[in-house]
Amino acid sequence: MAEQQPKKKLILNAFSMQTPGHMNPGVYKSPKDKGSEYNNLDTWIDLAKKLEAAKFHAIFFADVLGGYDVYKGPANLHPTIPAGAQFPLIDPLYSIPALAAATKSISFGVTASTTYDPPYGHARRFSTVDHLTKGRVGWNIVTSYLESAARNFGLDTQIEHDERYRIADEYLHVVYKLWEGSWRDDAVRSREDQLAGLGYADPNLVRQINHVGKYFKVPGPHTAEPSPQRTPFVLQAGTSTAGKKFAAQHAEAIFLNGHSPELVRPSVDSIRQQATEAGRDPQSIKIIAGANITLGETDEAAQARFAEIQQYADPEGALALFGGWTGYDLSKYADDQDFRFVEAPAVRGMVNHWAATVPGKNDVKWDKRTIAEYLLLGGNGTHLVGSPKSVADELERWVEIADVDGFNLSAATLPGTFDDIIEFLLPELRRRGLFWDDYAVPGGTMRENYYATKGRTRLPDDHTGAQYKWKAGEENQKFLAAEQK
Numbered sequence: 001m002a003e004q005q006p007k008k009k010l011i012l013n014a015f016s017m018q019t020p021g022h023m024n025p026g027v028y029k030s031p032k033d034k035g036s037e038y039n040n041l042d043t044w045i046d047l048a049k050k051l052e053a054a055k056f057h058a059i060f061f062a063d064v065l066g067g068y069d070v071y072k073g074p075a076n077l078h079p080t081i082p083a084g085a086q087f088p089l090i091d092p093l094y095s096i097p098a099l100a101a102a103t104k105s106i107s108f109g110v111t112a113s114t115t116y117d118p119p120y121g122h123a124r125r126f127s128t129v130d131h132l133t134k135g136r137v138g139w140n141i142v143t144s145y146l147e148s149a150a151r152n153f154g155l156d157t158q159i160e161h162d163e164r165y166r167i168a169d170e171y172l173h174v175v176y177k178l179w180e181g182s183w184r185d186d187a188v189r190s191r192e193d194q195l196a197g198l199g200y201a202d203p204n205l206v207r208q209i210n211h212v213g214k215y216f217k218v219p220g221p222h223t224a225e226p227s228p229q230r231t232p233f234v235l236q237a238g239t240s241t242a243g244k245k246f247a248a249q250h251a252e253a254i255f256l257n258g259h260s261p262e263l264v265r266p267s268v269d270s271i272r273q274q275a276t277e278a279g280r281d282p283q284s285i286k287i288i289a290g291a292n293i294t295l296g297e298t299d300e301a302a303q304a305r306f307a308e309i310q311q312y313a314d315p316e317g318a319l320a321l322f323g324g325w326t327g328y329d330l331s332k333y334a335d336d337q338d339f340r341f342v343e344a345p346a347v348r349g350m351v352n353h354w355a356a357t358v359p360g361k362n363d364v365k366w367d368k369r370t371i372a373e374y375l376l377l378g379g380n381g382t383h384l385v386g387s388p389k390s391v392a393d394e395l396e397r398w399v400e401i402a403d404v405d406g407f408n409l410s411a412a413t414l415p416g417t418f419d420d421i422i423e424f425l426l427p428e429l430r431r432r433g434l435f436w437d438d439y440a441v442p443g444g445t446m447r448e449n450y451y452a453t454k455g456r457t458r459l460p461d462d463h464t465g466a467q468y469k470w471k472a473g474e475e476n477q478k479f480l481a482a483e484q485k
């Protein structure tokens with residue numbers, strides 16, 4: 001009998017946001033949901049501890065820099081605010097050191113925008129958190145998509161999409177220089193040398209980066225001494241051509257949303273192919289698919305549970321989210337408009353994609369009501385509703401067909417969705433050899449645990465940012481001569 005290959009162990013993240021309704025507008029009204037306690041640090045500490053006990057890899061916090069104000073707009077938050085649809089929201093970065101203090105091994109992905117946060121301050125904030133978490137922070141790089149964010153940062157409208165990625169690319173080179181190349185690895189003196197009066201660090205081993213590019217001018221040096229990971233673990237979610245190219249250059253983990261593994265596979269292949277062309281190990285890019293999971297003892301019980309939670313959800317909030325994600329205001333269309341045939345090509349394409357891939361929704365009319373209903377819980381990721389066995393079968397199918405490495409699990413109720421996953425799904429995944437029993441590196445960095453490799457704390461040498469590393473013993477030459485980006 002042929003020996004069975006060991007199965008790929010899944011990476012599991014909890015996907016959340018510090019807001020009443022992340023992917024579940026209105027559900028904060030459910031007695032089982034803690035969305036309305038998003039601004040209480042204990043909510044996140046309790047969640048982090050619970051997820052760490054279950055050995056989740058990370059909690060990943062989304063963030064945006066304005067309101068979803070397109071629906072019934074322009075600039076109207078009336079449908080958004082009552083639903084708590086990603087508004088109000090607070091900056092997730094501040095909570096991370098507190099979550100790290102309450103845990104040891106779980107990591108934290110935090111979203112920050114290359115379009116609105118200048119690179120010097122950003123590099124400093126993330127180095128700070130990398131120090132305070134002992135290397136357990138990741139950066140979800142976004143270029144941002146909300147018009148309201150552009151206006152909040154003084155622009156009349158958003159910078160053009162591909163231009164945002166060009167800015168992001170230079171931004172990354174600036175922060176790599178600060179993180180990897182401004183301080184030599186051995187710049188800070190040993191305690192012994194410090195006590196002997198040699199000084200805190202060797203000033204010859206701390207240098208300016210003198211970055212002068214098309215978009216940024218940053219002399220440095222970096223204010224923070226080298227933190228455990230230097231560059232925080234790099235996450236990204238780009239689906240456009242420019243987004244995938246950027247991801248292939250920079251990302252160590254990529255988030256993808258989709259409804260069928262067959263349709264996600266070409267994107268996965270294209271990213272891995274582009275990474276190979278960029279000289280990187282294609283398997284070193286971890287691909288994480290979005291999923292919203294509702295469990296029950298049986299498939300029928302799970303469906304009933306889903307319907308029960310859905311009662312609390314707010315369709316107006318869902319349409320507000322749709323408006324922000326796409327820029328399209330569906331209130332401008334008649335209630336009976338079938339968006340599979342609408343003249344706006346972007347909406348038509350998206351809705352036809354859903355119609356083709358969402359189970360049980362091929363033949364229905366995709367009007368506003370259907371779109372809202374579809375987006376009420378879990379947004380635009382795949383929705384898996386069923387018994388632990390059915391859901392585990394489906395996750396396995398995703399890994400096999402789409403070649404994904406793990407899942408980003410959003411909550412229908414917080415923390416109810418995660419409680420159910422921990423109690424019912426993880427034992428099933430473990431029985432199948434699909435999920436680890438413990439962190440590969442307890443107390444380790446995010447990079448070590450994502451790659452399940454002790455000692456893999458820094459960017460690998462085939463990564464774009466590694467060209468700026470200033471290693472112990474190296475002359476202060478290479479970096480200054482490095483091509484300016």
Ligand SMILES: Cc1cc2nc3c(=O)[nH]c(=O)nc-3n(C[C@H](O)[C@H](O)[C@H](O)COP(=O)(O)O)c2cc1C
Pocket residue numbers: 061062063064111141142143144145237238239240241242243244255256257290408
């Ligand atoms: C799982 C997931 C999480 C995301 N989180 C955020 C976020 O927190 N903030 C944000 O501005 N964009 C977020 N995005 C949007 C992406 O950054 C990106 O704008 C989107 O995937 C479209 O990619 P494109 O610009 O290459 O077309 C997320 C996307 C996905 C799939």
